[in-house]
Amino acid sequence: MTAKDAPRPHRRLAGKRLVTVAIFTISVGLIAVGISVGEPAEVLQKAVNICLECIGIG
C-alpha cells in the first residue's frame, strides 16, 4: 500500500510526525548556528547583570 492509498487518519498522523521531525531538526540547527556565532555569550552577558528593565527601574 502506498502513502496515497493509506487511510486518511494514518496519512494525517504521518504528516504530523513529519512536521514534528522538521521542527525538531530546525530547532537543533538554530541552536548550532547560534552557538557558532557566539549567541550564548550574549545571553550570559545579559543574564549575569541585573536587568533594570525587567525589575522596573529603567
Add this chain to the structure above:
Amino acid sequence: MKQGTRHLIQALAALAQNPHLGNFITGRIHQGPSKRLCVPGLNCYSCPGAAGACPIGSLQAVIGGRTRSVSYYVAGTVLLFGVLFGRLICGFLCPFGFVQDLLHKIPSPKPSPPRRLDRTLRWGKYVSLAAVLLLPALVKDAFGIGDPFFCKYVCPAGTLEGGLPLLATNEALRAAARFLFSWKLGLLVLVIAWSVLMYRPFCKYLCPLGAIYGLLNRFSVYQMGVNKSACIHCGRCEKACKMGVDVTGNINSAECIRCGACKAACPTGAIWSGFFKDEKTAVNPSQTPPSSGPSVGRD
C-alpha cells in the same frame, strides 16, 4: 495524576530553576556560566535565585542587541522545548504558572468571563509574542539597542521574582524606582488579584512563551488524545478543565497546559497522554465504553 503530585513537581521545578536561595538575603544575582542556558519556563534572570536565563528576556536581549536583529540560539532553544513538551511546560515547569495555581486556591468567588470576551482576550498572548519578536528589532535607540519591551512594561514575573526581592535588599535600587516600577507593581497586583478570581489569567491572555508552546502543542512529542470509542460523552473532562479546552473536540488545543485534570476526571480512562504516543499507538481498539455510567451534563 493527582493535582497534588503536579504541584509537588511544580515546586521542585521552581526550586531547580532557582536554587540560589541565599541570594534572596544578600540581594545579589547568580553570575555563573549556567546563565547562558535558557530555562523552559518564565523565570526572570534577575531573580536572585535564578540559575538560568529567561527565554523571553534572552530573546529580546539578542533581538534588541547592537550586533543582530535575529536570534538563533534562544529561538532554537524555545522551539526545542516546545516541540518536545508543548505546554506541558506551562502545567508542570513554569514557576510563574505555579504561583498563579497557588493564588487560585485562595477561597473566593470564581466568576467566569463571558465566552466571547474570553475568546477575544486569548489573542492577547499572540500580540505579546509579536511585540517580543518585533519591537526590540524595529524600535532601537541612537546606539542601535532595542528595549526589551515586554520585560520593561508588562512582565509581572520580573517584578515578582526580580524587582521585589532586589528592591527589598538594595537601597540604591529602591531610590532609583520611579513611575515605571509603580506601573509594573500595579500590573503585578492586578495579575495577582485576577489569579485569585480566575485560573491563570496571565497564561491565558498575556504570556508570549505560552503562545509559542501552545502553537507547538499539536506537534509536540508529548501528546494527549481521546479514545473516541471509550468516551461516554459525560462532559466531566470539560468541567474539570480550568483552561476552557474543548477536551473531546480538540484536546491538543493551544490552550491546553497538559495539567491532566481532564484525564483524572475521566471515568472510563478514555484520555491518554505521553511521549511518543499518538492515536495509532495509544488506543487499544478493543477498548469500548462501559455499558452504564453516571452522566454529567455540560453547563
